[in-house]
Amino acid sequence: MRLIMLILILCTILLLAVACTQPISTTPPMMREITANNNDITLYVRVAGDPASGNVLIAIHGGPGMTSDYMLNLEKLAGPDLAVVTYDQRGVGRSSSPTAEPGNYTLVKYAEDLEAVRQAVGVDSVYIFGHSWGGIVAQRYATLYPNHVRSMILMGSGPPAWGKIRNCQDAIYQRVMELVQSGIIPYHPEPGSPEAEKNILPAYFSDPNFWFSADDPSRAPQIDDRTTQVNDLTWAANESYDLTADLAGLNTRVLNLWGEDDPVRSIASPAIISALPNADIETIVLNHCGHFWHECPEQFFTAMRTFLGLEGVQK
Secondary structure (H helix, E strand, O other), X not given: OHHHHHHHHHHHHHHHHHHHHOOXXXXXXXXXXXXXXXXXXXXXXXXXXXXXXXXXXXXXXXXXXXXXXXXXXXXXXXXXXXXXXXXXXXXXOOOOOOOOOHHHHOHHHHHHHHHHHHHHHOOOOEEEEEEOHHHHHHHHHHHHOXXXXXXXXEEOOOOOEHHHHHHHHHHHHHHHHHHHHOOOOOOOOOOOOHHHHHHOHHHHOOOOOOOOOOOOOOOOOOOOHHHHHHHHHHHHHOOOOEOHHHHOOOOOEXXXXXXXXXXXXXXXXHHHHHHOOOOEEEEEEEOOOOOOHHHOHHHHHHHHHHHHOOOOOOO
């Protein structure tokens, strides 16, 4: 009997030793590509993680006219407890284009597209993450579909009304000219061209010599001829937008993230805070960071995990 007990104890110790030496799983989260349809528009959608968890973050990219590729590092948050969804907005990337008319690029159309993405993923309520122009889309969506928004995260978001857009554009132009004079940004004779848009990206960084890491799953924002066309059509359609009255009634949780050196922070952030008097809003400023979180990933992902309740998840 003692011999049998000794053997059982030894086997248990051996099994524990083997279990303890197994490496922690680094398997990437489950990923699939689907489409979402809004009338005649088909949207490319990428889902990382498991929506069956009931926790879904939908990310809305900037521009207008860029694609979602630069947001792929958000999938670091994905796993069995959270799905991260990215998609290309109408007219860009792998999504289809409506007729090239401003009426097809209103904020309501963009919000309807986001609602189509939510429905395609198959969950009732979501966390929404809006970056830059995507933050304006997030704000519009939250006012039109408040029952489907668990909380809203804004990173370097555009302001809630057109009046401040002009001020933001002036601030960016001033930053561009400073870098042109210092020789960091080359002068380009065709403002608004794809080449010119790519050249001015350093104006959005804290360190103008920063560039997207080759180790980062994201890519630099994709800018081409469709970018400039969609940008022009979108601003033409929304040049008098004002969300302040609708946002005043929003009472959801909001995380208002800003890079310390984002050229539009001093303009847009106060406007957002002022427009959300009834929201539970938290503002965090990321040190040594510009308009893109890629400059300060540790600070950014810490803030995101804390807000989403993923503090114990490290990737």
